[in-house]
Amino acid sequence: MNTVKIYPNDLFGEINIPPSKSLSHRAIICGGLAEGVSNIDNLIFSDDIKATLKGMRSLGTRVQCIETQAHKETYCVKLEGNANLKVLDENIDCKESGSTLRFLIPFAGLTGDKITFTGRGKLVERPLDPYYRIFDKQNIKYKNEKGKLPLEVMGRLKPGTFEIDGNISSQFITGLMFVLPLLNGDSTLKITTELESKGYVDLTLDILKKFNIKIENNDYKEFNIKGNQQYKSGYYRVEGDFSQAAFWIVAGILGRNIKCKDLRIDSLQGDKVILDIIQKMNGKIQIEEDLIEVNQSRTKGIVIDASECPDLVPILAVLGSVSKGTTKIINAERLRIKESDRLKAISTELNKLGADVKELKDGLIIEGKEDLRGGVVVDSWNDHRIAMALAVASIKCIDPIIITGSNAVNKSYPSFWRDFAGLGGKIDERYLG
Numbered sequence: 001m002n003t004v005k006i007y008p009n010d011l012f013g014e015i016n017i018p019p020s021k022s023l024s025h026r027a028i029i030c031g032g033l034a035e036g037v038s039n040i041d042n043l044i045f046s047d048d049i050k051a052t053l054k055g056m057r058s059l060g061t062r063v064q065c066i067e068t069q070a071h072k073e074t075y076c077v078k079l080e081g082n083a084n085l086k087v088l089d090e091n092i093d094c095k096e097s098g099s100t101l102r103f104l105i106p107f108a109g110l111t112g113d114k115i116t117f118t119g120r121g122k123l124v125e126r127p128l129d130p131y132y133r134i135f136d137k138q139n140i141k142y143k144n145e146k147g148k149l150p151l152e153v154m155g156r157l158k159p160g161t162f163e164i165d166g167n168i169s170s171q172f173i174t175g176l177m178f179v180l181p182l183l184n185g186d187s188t189l190k191i192t193t194e195l196e197s198k199g200y201v202d203l204t205l206d207i208l209k210k211f212n213i214k215i216e217n218n219d220y221k222e223f224n225i226k227g228n229q230q231y232k233s234g235y236y237r238v239e240g241d242f243s244q245a246a247f248w249i250v251a252g253i254l255g256r257n258i259k260c261k262d263l264r265i266d267s268l269q270g271d272k273v274i275l276d277i278i279q280k281m282n283g284k285i286q287i288e289e290d291l292i293e294v295n296q297s298r299t300k301g302i303v304i305d306a307s308e309c310p311d312l313v314p315i316l317a318v319l320g321s322v323s324k325g326t327t328k329i330i331n332a333e334r335l336r337i338k339e340s341d342r343l344k345a346i347s348t349e350l351n352k353l354g355a356d357v358k359e360l361k362d363g364l365i366i367e368g369k370e371d372l373r374g375g376v377v378v379d380s381w382n383d384h385r386i387a388m389a390l391a392v393a394s395i396k397c398i399d400p401i402i403i404t405g406s407n408a409v410n411k412s413y414p415s416f417w418r419d420f421a422g423l424g425g426k427i428d429e430r431y432l433g
């Protein structure tokens with residue numbers, strides 16, 4: 001059943017944080033472009049990661065074998081890559097994964113063959129205009145209806161200067177960074193507006209370096225990319241995901257005590273900023289090498305700039321709802337073009353639970369309360385981060401809540417409900433699918 005009923009309860013215990021979704025996409029793509037065998041370790045098969053794996057398979061990457069570490073449900077995937085892509089299936093289904101779609105579109109320009117990209121849910125209408133402007137300039141043919149998926153692309157990408165906005169999605173920049181080093185000439189990526197989500201570009205530059213690709217970064221305004229480079233295969237272990245850890249970190253603050261394992265404290269993930277935010281809000285947090293421990297705390301509201309950490313907003317809205325005073329989330333307009341309109345989704349659903357959240361054009365103003373009423377049905381809006389945030393909000397509810405659309409978690413974290421129950425979350429078994 002796609003619905004869960006949760007009886008409010010404090011969560012506590014230890015949790016293995018799942019691997020970073022952002023780094024998993026990137027590692028699979030880099031491995032797929034490197035001659036020889038690459039072992040990408042510590043993957044989970046969420047819907048988004050399955051979409052990228054299948055997409056790379058369609059482009060000729062051989063997924064040689066999969067080793068299971070059954071006790072952890074994580075996998076090591078052996079990829080046999082090749083930069084001379086061979087299109088085996090001209091239809092690439094990106095499901096609901098913005099990363100898969102925006103990272104793989106430029107590959108059509110690498111092959112010159114016709115490729116059709118499909119998707120579902122909100123993905124069919126998430127913006128792709130920065131790519132269309134490049135295609136127009138380079139005479140690459142593309143076809144879609146009213147700007148929506150399916151999108152057909154055909155034509156070769158030529159090296160040169162690429163102008164790209166920095167404030168729609170950093171995913172366009174990452175997508176181009178994968179393919180421009182493989183063209184037969186040098187390119188420059190010019191960022192025409194202030195770049196948001198810089199942390200994600202850092203992740204791309206770092207993993208490219210590990211796979212032997214060099215890109216010169218001129219203060220995030222311009223990236224110089226030499227052509228004719230070669231990806232080198234190798235072993236890559238994906239580190240824990242700070243965006244997912246944020247749900248458990250907040251759960252520990254609202255509940256009792258949670259220890260998060262497998263996070264790298266030297267990580268480049270932008271969402272590592274959750275640690276600073278919790279500290280600024282007076283949350284009790286201890287950081288010891290790769291173990292992060294949080295304890296129940298009465299937090300206070302602060303101003304949070306979401307431009308570098310958009311994926312944290314749903315769970316930070318939950319924390320703000322039960323913190324002392326006012327929490328303001330600013331520079332968050334981009335949240336409207338994610339899996340749901342996240343500003344509308346989280347304010348609507350938290351208000352149903354009894355919170356006081358005001359939706360602004362580009363942010364949220366939240367007046368904190370001691371606890372939430374609960375006792376109602378709320379919906380995930382088919383968005384994994386909304387479903388997970390509402391689950392954590394249940395900790396501070398007086399009465400049980402029902403979450404519809406709970407399967408949305410499969411997009412990034414298929415074992416979320418099991419982990420929630422493992423930490424003491426009380427889910428009515430009859431509602432578990």
Ligand SMILES: O=C(O)C1=C[C@@H](OP(=O)(O)O)[C@@H](O)[C@H](O)C1
Binds near residue numbers: 099169174197
């Ligand atoms: O590059 C990535 O891995 C991502 C970039 C971010 O998107 P935007 O750059 O569109 O904000 C983030 O929201 C998304 O979940 C993952």
Ligand SMILES: C=C(OP(=O)(O)O)C(=O)O
Binds near residue numbers: 412
């Ligand atoms: C926005 C997200 O992912 P994507 O853009 O890859 O769909 C997300 O995981 O919150």
